[in-house]
Amino acid sequence: MADTDYGVQVNALDPPVDWVRRFGGLVPAGGEILDVACGRGRHGRFFHELGHPVVMLDRDITKVADMASFDRVEIVARDLEAGRPWPLAGRRFAGVIVVNYLHRPILPDIVASVAEGGVLIYETFAVGQETLGRPSNPDYLLHREELLIRVRPELRVVAFEDMEETLPVPAFKQRVVAVRDSLA
Ligand SMILES: C[S@@+](CC[C@H](N)C(=O)[O-])C[C@H]1O[C@@H](n2cnc3c(N)ncnc32)[C@H](O)[C@@H]1O
Structure with missing residues (x-):
């Protein structure tokens, strides 16, 4: 998937998306972050500035x-x-961040990467987006409630959205925040 397949131009100076900013505080202080398909790194940079490896x-x-x-x-x-x-x-992270990226075969690996007490923060495009523009390839568009269904067996969902939005730009987006509760 090329950067441009998403029709999203991101640079390092772009702020983190609101979903990451809003729920980033759920990541245990100082815990290691994995920024999957990091692009120019706006989310990893955000957490790094907050003191996370x-x-x-x-x-x-x-x-x-x-x-x-x-x-x-x-x-x-x-x-x-x-x-x-x-x-x-085999590696586990206090925070796993995925924004504007989907490759279904690695969804189980992404979920498994969340450490006990850790958080998955995921946001990407959903079905319906093809009516607005890119991405239009169904491989890159989440089905209705797909993130909810995919993470729920292992993680506890804290927040979920699956909606057509108009701001900052019209888009069909799906978002989840889910934690792996400590066994203790
Ligand atoms: C739309 S950008 C999103 C970047 C970042 N997550 C953000 O929100 O700013 C998609 C990213 O996925 C990466 N990507 C696409 N296909 C990939 C692949 N097969 N393996 C690893 N990364 C890939 C691209 O290089 C690009 O950085």
């Missing part, structure tokens, strides 16, 4: 190359659609 994962890491010299930053270059294994198998 971050792992920036994308097939194109040129847009986060400047972060390589930062402390508490790991940059992982991987084509997530080239088949298994998931590049971070």
Whole structure:
């Protein structure tokens, strides 16, 4: 999936999306963050500035190359659609952030990456978006309540939205925040 397939132009100076800003405080203080398909890294940068170590994962890491010299930053270059294994198998994160990216085969890996006490914050486009523009490929559009259904067996859903919105731009979006409760 190319950056432009989404019709979303993002640069490092763009603020985090409201969903991440609103629920970012649920991530345990100082916990490690995984920014999946990080792009220019606006969400990883947001958490890094808050004191979290971050792992920036994308097939194109040129847009986060400047972060390589930062402390508490790991940059992982991987084509997530080239088949298994998931590049971070066995690792668990206090916060897993996915924005404007969907590759259904790795959804179980994304959910499994949430540590006990950790949080998944996920937002991307949903069906209906094809009537407005890009992305229009159904592979990149969530079905009704799909994130809810996908995360619920393992995680507890704190917040969920599945809606057509008009601001800041018309879009069909789906969003979930879900936590892996501690066993203790
Ligand atoms: C629309 S951008 C979103 C970037 C970021 N999450 C944000 O919201 O600012 C989609 C990102 O997915 C990455 N991507 C697309 N296909 C990929 C793949 N097969 N493997 C890894 N990353 C991929 C692109 O390189 C791009 O950075």
